[in-house]
Amino acid sequence: MAGSNQDIDWKALGHRYFPLKVYYQHLFGTRVQKISLDGGFTCPNVDGTVATGGCTFCDNKAFSPSRRVRRDAIQSQIERGITGLRRRYDSEKFIAYFQPATNTYGPLDKLRILWDTALEDERVVGLIIGTRPDCVPDDVLDLVDEYAENTYVSLELGVQTIHNASLDWMNRGHHHDAAVDAIQRCQGRNFELSLHIMLGLPGETHAMMMDTARQVAEWNVEGVKIHNLYAVERTKLADQVRSGEVKLMEMDEYLEVLADFLELLPPWMVIERISGDAPPTNLVAPDWCLGKGTIIQTLKDIMQQRDSYQGDAFSVVKS
Template sequence: MSEDLYRSYNSYLRDLFGCRVQKISLDAGLSCPNRDGTLGSSGCIYCNERGSGTGAAEESSIGAQIREAKAILRRRYNAKRFIAYFQSFSNTYAPLPRLRELYAEALEDPEVVGLSIGTRPDCVPDEVLDHLRALSAKHLIWLEYGLQSAKDSTLERINRRHSVETFSDAVRRTRTRGLSVCAHVILGLPGETSEDMLNTARFIAGRDIQAVKIHSLYVIRGTVLHGWHRAGKYVCPSREEYAATAGDFLSLLPPGMIVQRLTGDPHPSELVAPSWALEKRKNIEAVHDHMRRHRLRQGSAFQG
């Protein structure tokens, strides 16, 4: 069990609502300034045209996506309540009236108890945060910001087109409004050492951040990273290397921070490498094994 090693997202939600709560991943058909030409770029090196999305927005409304997912999640997990997770691309990157409509449609369902909104830290104007603060009076609201690394040279290398300070500013403005923040990080980025990755953990630990999602870097077909991998310019870490870094990463975080994710979750038809990225359960078990073997727990190396 993970409960003795770190504070899991499932246990946090169960404590909050008293029942099983599941996230529903949604595709709102939005875009990203790093892909639509606004920043003069074709995107991050690991991101394909789908932007971690499903393409569901082309066929289904937000309400329809929620209804379909609820039926599946009820059967699989006996879920009673749901979080609407706007996942694909940057889900604050649209005019406020459009965002109001999307968020309202998700919250129309009485079993949807909140929103989790994935976006970039350079895409959160104050007016959007003010609207989300208003929604938080009756609903659980989370902002999920892609940091990926706390090293600016790495952000340049992976073509993020924002700085670490941009992330810090977004966190400050979000927390001023009482909204919860989840930071996304990627382990195994090109050029990063283990110490670089652990410094990202230390950076997150020193900020007013409520949760973290840890992703493993994997190579998706048709991306810039795919070209680097094919040319031998990028070599994927082994499962053992990833598990060791992820376990050490968790030990540096504050004990109360929520761990929403421990590894990546690629689509099988898109994955080029590493093949072990498809074995989610084994990957999580490898992190647990490393932590137990080295007597680590979340917060055991935290210096507050």
């Protein structure tokens, strides 16, 4: 699917992997920030359709099955988001990121209203739609495709891992075959596809995580968001971490695995995230997640010491 980014020379910019900000600069000609929007969705893994309780790491207590968000509420979320981002960044363009819960889990007319409302704002230059692999029927993909004919659209699928035992452990409510099916049905469409992947899941060996990397490389999607397993308040995982039942990766261990993972991916795949992202007040563990600058620098140091880059082991994948 991906491959059109091959002319972007991110190595010349001093990077060891292809970061999102370089891709956006290339695509939009300027710095672009994401505005996180709550479209008022719930999740089939919360409302009982697939399961109840949701994924063990997900703070989903607020996802009531009948949530509705008014059109003007989306407009004010955008306004608030832009005001907040402009305090920190010099950005003129923004992407509407439908992030919490499952953002394709609703009738098509609701999706249209939300996406049209977001795109009415001239400063909004695209959409990112976060969802689950088992919530993208063909009519939803057709609609996403329709929007992608005229604007930038990325569909974010929560794949997390290719291993069914891990998906069961996290109470995911679907297995790997759901991701395979969804990704196959996304092939050849206008929108970009980005996958969420978690490293450090209990019971996953280094070899298992590399198997996930090889599968992501083979899928050849446009982007991937990778992060370590981390715990936030109001989740089952938080209890498991506090009781010692689940042990989370230390930073150095995670970054060595991450470097191995990145080396297996194609060099044109955009790396949208490399670590967990939770507000300090909500994070239970590990604390090192909060040190973004240290994480980025340490990964760079590790890859420099190895003299390696994203994609260095990709030819091995394809052979």
